Amino acid sequence: MKIVFLGTGGTYPSKARNVVSIAVQMPGEVVMFDCGEGTQRQLMRSSVSFMKISRIFISHLHADHFLGLPGLIQSMSLNGRESPLRIYGPRGVAKTVSSLLNLGYFKSGFAVEARDLKPGTRLDFGTYSVECVEATHSIPSLAFSLEEKARPGRFDVRKARRLGVPEGPLYRRLQGGKAVEVMGRKITPEMVLGPSRPGRKVVYSGDTKPSNRIVALARNADVLIHDSTLHSEHSALAARFGHSTAAEAAAVAKRAGAKMLFLVHLSPRYVGHAVVEREARGIFPEAKVAHDLSEHFVRFRD
Amino acid sequence: MKIVFLGTGGTYPSKARNVVSIAVQMPGEVVMFDCGEGTQRQLMRSSVSFMKISRIFISHLHADHFLGLPGLIQSMSLNGRESPLRIYGPRGVAKTVSSLLNLGYFKSGFAVEARDLKPGTRLDFGTYSVECVEATHSIPSLAFSLEEKARPGRFDVRKARRLGVPEGPLYRRLQGGKAVEVMGRKITPEMVLGPSRPGRKVVYSGDTKPSNRIVALARNADVLIHDSTLHSEHSALAARFGHSTAAEAAAVAKRAGAKMLFLVHLSPRYVGHAVVEREARGIFPEAKVAHDLSEHFVRFRD
Numbered sequence: 150m151k152i153v154f155l156g157t158g159g160t161y162p163s164k165a166r167n168v169v170s171i172a173v174q175m176p177g178e179v180v181m182f183d184c185g186e187g188t189q190r191q192l193m194r195s196s197v198s199f200m201k202i203s204r205i206f207i208s209h210l211h212a213d214h215f216l217g218l219p220g221l222i223q224s225m226s227l228n229g230r231e232s233p234l235r236i237y238g239p240r241g242v243a244k245t246v247s248s249l250l251n252l253g254y255f256k257s258g259f260a261v262e263a264r265d266l267k268p269g270t271r272l273d274f275g276t277y278s279v280e281c282v283e284a285t286h287s288i289p290s291l292a293f294s295l296e297e298k299a300r301p302g303r304f305d306v307r308k309a310r311r312l313g314v315p316e317g318p319l320y321r322r323l324q325g326g327k328a329v330e331v332m333g334r335k336i337t338p339e340m341v342l343g344p345s346r347p348g349r350k351v352v353y354s355g356d357t358k359p360s361n362r363i364v365a366l367a368r369n370a371d372v373l374i375h376d377s378t379l380h381s382e383h384s385a386l387a388a389r390f391g392h393s394t395a396a397e398a399a400a401v402a403k404r405a406g407a408k409m410l411f412l413v414h415l416s417p418r419y420v421g422h423a424v425v426e427r428e429a430r431g432i433f434p435e436a437k438v439a440h441d442l443s444e445h446f447v448r449f450r451d
Numbered sequence: 452m453k454i455v456f457l458g459t460g461g462t463y464p465s466k467a468r469n470v471v472s473i474a475v476q477m478p479g480e481v482v483m484f485d486c487g488e489g490t491q492r493q494l495m496r497s498s499v500s501f502m503k504i505s506r507i508f509i510s511h512l513h514a515d516h517f518l519g520l521p522g523l524i525q526s527m528s529l530n531g532r533e534s535p536l537r538i539y540g541p542r543g544v545a546k547t548v549s550s551l552l553n554l555g556y557f558k559s560g561f562a563v564e565a566r567d568l569k570p571g572t573r574l575d576f577g578t579y580s581v582e583c584v585e586a587t588h589s590i591p592s593l594a595f596s597l598e599e600k601a602r603p604g605r606f607d608v609r610k611a612r613r614l615g616v617p618e619g620p621l622y623r624r625l626q627g628g629k630a631v632e633v634m635g636r637k638i639t640p641e642m643v644l645g646p647s648r649p650g651r652k653v654v655y656s657g658d659t660k661p662s663n664r665i666v667a668l669a670r671n672a673d674v675l676i677h678d679s680t681l682h683s684e685h686s687a688l689a690a691r692f693g694h695s696t697a698a699e700a701a702a703v704a705k706r707a708g709a710k711m712l713f714l715v716h717l718s719p720r721y722v723g724h725a726v727v728e729r730e731a732r733g734i735f736p737e738a739k740v741a742h743d744l745s746e747h748f749v750r751f752r753d
Contacts, residue, residue, distance in 0.1 A: 161526040162492040186522040187489035190464040210555035212525045216518075220488040223514045224463040245555055253512030253547055254590050288556050 150175060150297070150349050150447040152372060152411075154439040155191040159356075159378045159392070159414035160213055166441055167191050168213040169414055171374060173295060173351060175277065178203040180295060182353045182374075188217030189224050195442055200230060206279065207238030208355025209290035210245055219249040226258040233260035237272070237279075239289040240265050266291065277348065282366045284357035286391035292355050292363045294370070297348025300449075301326055301338065309341045349447045352407070356414060358388060359397040367405035371447050374439070375401060377412035380425055395425045399432035411439040452477060452599070452651050452749040454674060454713075456741040457493040461658075461680045461694070461716035462515055468743055469493050470515040471716055473676060475597060475653060477579065480505040482597060484655045484676075490519030491526050497744055502532060508581065509540030510657025511592035512547055521551040528560040535562035539574070539581075541591040542567050568593065579650065584668045586659035588693035594657050594665045596672070599650025602751075603628055603640065611643045651749045654709070658716060660690060661699040669707035673749050676741070677703060679714035682727055697727045701734035713741040 151174040158166030168185025172195070179201045192199040199221065207215050215238075222234065236246055246263035266272075268283035268291060277297045284290040304324050314320065314336055319329045328337045352367040354360075354375040367373045378392035387394050393401070395412055402410035410433055412425060419425055422438040429436035453476040460468030470487030474497070481504045494501040501523065509517050517540075524536065538548055548565035568574075570585035570593060579599045586592040606626050616622065616638055621631045630639045654669040656662075656677040669675045680694035689696050695703070697714055704712035712735055714727060721727055724740040731738035 161522070161529060162495065164492075164496055167492065186519070187492055190466075190469060190489055193464065194466055212522060212555055212557050215555065216522050217488070220463070220514055220518050227463060241555070248550055248554055252550055253514055253517060253543075255514050 150351070152351065152374075152445045152447060153195050153197050154411070154413070154441060154443050154445075155188055155195060155197075156185050157413045157415060157439045157441050159376075159416055161417060162187060163417040163420070165420060166415060166417070168217075170217060171353060171413070172197045172202070177201075180279075181205045182293060183208055183214045183355070184217040184221060185213045186216040186220075189221040191441065192221070196444065200225060200228060202234065203232075204235045204237065204274075204279075206281075206291075206293050206353075207236065207242050208284070208292070208353070209239055209286060209288055210241055211288065211356065214356070215242075215245065215249075218246065219252060219255065222250070222257055222261060223255055226256075230259045233262055236261065236263040237266050237281075238263070239268075239291050241289070242266075280366065282360075282362040284355050284363065285360045286356045286358070290355050290357060290391075292353065292357060292360070292366055294350060294352045294366045296350040299345040299347055302343030302345050305341050305343060312336055312340060314341070347450060349449065351447060352405075354393075354398075354401075356392060358391055359393050359401050364401055364404045367401065367407050370405060370407045371450075372409050372411060372445065373402045373405060373407040374411045374413055376414045377425060377429065377438075378414050378416050380419075380428055395429040395436075396432055399429040399436050402433045402436065408435065409445075410436040411445070412436060413439050452653070454653065454676075454747045454749060455497050455499050456713070456715070456743060456745050456747075457490055457497060457499075458487050459715045459717060459741045459743050461678075461718055463719060464489060465719035465722070467722060468717060468719070470519075472519060473655060473715070474499045474504070479503075482581075483507045484595060485510055485516045485657070486519040486523060487515045488518040488522075491523040493743065494523070498746065502527060502530060504536065505534075506537045506539065506576075506581075508583075508593075508595050508655075509538065509544050510586070510594070510655070511541055511588060511590055512543055513590065513658065516658070517544075517547065517551075520548065521554060521557065524552070524559055524563060525557055528558075532561045535564055538563065538565040539568050539583075540565070541570075541593045543591070544568075582668065584662075584664040586657050586665065587662045588658045588660070592657050592659060592693075594655065594659060594662070594668055596652060596654045596668045598652040601647040601649050604645030604647050607643050607645060611638075614638055614642060616643070649752060651751065653749060654707075656695075656700075656703075658694060660693055661695050661703050666703055666706045669703065669709050672707060672709045673752070674711050674713060674747065675704045675707060675709040676713045676715055678716045679727060679731065679740075680716050680718050682721075682730055697730040697738075698734055701731040701738050704735045704738065710737065711747075712738040713747070714738060715741050 156167035375398035458469035677700040
């Protein structure tokens with residue numbers, strides 16, 4: 150699993166940062182969080198194939214989080230995409246996507262299905278799920294948790310041998326979670342597999358003030374990507390516009406027991422970022438300011 | 452007058468080129484032609500003040516020519532703009548701008564006035580005018596000519612002295628086009644000024660096949676900026692989608708007697724551009740492929 154930060158700035162783009170968009174490269178598909186203006190060009194500069202994007206989760210309907218959708222959809226269409234694209238977001242996203250698809254003379258060559266999500270919804274996509282909770286912003290806004298399903302435990306070859314299972318296809322069946330029969334005796338996966346191993350978990354806050362719901366959502370996350378619009382010296386401004394300071398983002402990561410924190414949605418006023426990163430690291434040492442087009446590999450824990 | 456090429460690519464952005472947008476820095480204001488996705492970020496990278504943009508002319512309603520409008524308007528608004536912004540384009544532009552202003556939760560803090568133009572319209576803005584003609588594309592599309600009014604002729608100091616006009620405020624009145632009285636005798640500007648001098652003229656084709664109307668519009672232009680989506684080896688493709696080849700753009704410039712030709716809207720397939728430029732120069736030596744963020748000063752002819 151690879152996180153690619155396509156845009157890491159807030160409100161409007163700067164020379165250094167495009168507005169926010171985060172791609173998560175999963176096995177065989179790409180899941181995206183937010184899609185600000187210019188995201189398609191950031192994709193072309195990145196290692197991510199924009200044709201592999203299966204689902205886009207929009208945190209909220211402020212322009213810097215969704216204006217990249219129509220251009221991206223159009224370019225997918227011009228490049229011959231046929232498979233449907235799924236877009237999810239808070240109340241109003243389906244209507245907005247419908248407006249975006251009816252601008253000018255554009256007609257998508259593939260289905261675009263947009264769905265309003267109620268906070269608390271958990272969507273099951275087979276090998277992973279996405280859960281959303283309500284964030285604390287000036288308009289309806291969602292935070293998302295993408296979590297892989299647990300993987301089967303490690304295969305214990307010694308146990309399998311002791312039970313008389315011959316090496317080969319039966320090993321693979323057991324690893325795949327299916328029982329086999331060996332000399333009239335039923336061997337179940339539990340008899341040869343160790344405890345199941347947790348999948349990876351990535352949480353994205355969207356735009357938000359510090360929120361207990363997001364602390365709960367981000368419990369033990371491998372990576373928390375959190376609003377960090379301002380430094381604490383502007384905490385009143387952050388609160389007024391429904392954003393977090395770097396210190397607040399760090400406190401959320403710490404309380405959640407996240408392994409790692411990436412700070413995003415930095416105000417265009419921060420040309421350098423050292424002051425923001427330093428503030429967060431004072432509270433949560435595993436904090437980093439995310440940079441446009443930087444990548445982070447999320448490894449399994451064991 | 453300075454032309455700043457903000458985006459020079461066609462259809463969708465590439466690493467090398469953003470989609471099309473051209474700013475013309477005039478005395479005290481900026482006039483823009485087309486505004487593809489990501490234009491506001493290109494502006495931030497350029498020497499142009501995006502707050503000084505007074506008027507935007509949209510050639511047609513294909514997404515790569517107008518999707519930058521809502522983000523740009525939003526950023527102008529967030530930066531406290533109060534003066535109205537005028538947008539002009541072909542039939543349908545007013546409706547599209549109205550849709551763009553009603554996406555998500557956006558509310559502009561200043562007036563945005565959009566107006567559908569009939570081909571053949573000439574708009575007078577005091578020191579300059581903009582005329583449009585119908586281009587030849589797959590949907591209604593306009594080409595624009597921006598032309599400064601003629602400037603008064605040069606002031607002939609020797610003639611003024613001979614007529615007894617004292618140096619000082621009366622010189623300025625005469626230069627400003629007003630008659631003065633010297634010792635009971637009326638002196639008119641024509642008596643001391645040379646022939647009036649032509650203003651500068653910049654023509655933008657938008658997306659189009661070669662067109663006689665654009666040849667006429669671009670008569671004696673200082674700069675013609677023309678669709679040059681493809682090389683002649685793909686001329687069938689260019690014709691099919693309502694575009695010009697580099698050779699066709701060059702022939703239009705030559706027939707119009709333009710002083711200089713900039714090729715824009717290059718297909719993303721052209722990573723290098725030498726082949727396109729070479730083709731145009733074979734027909735019109737003053738042809739150049741425009742590059743993102745490059746600038747061209749348009750000087751007076753005398």
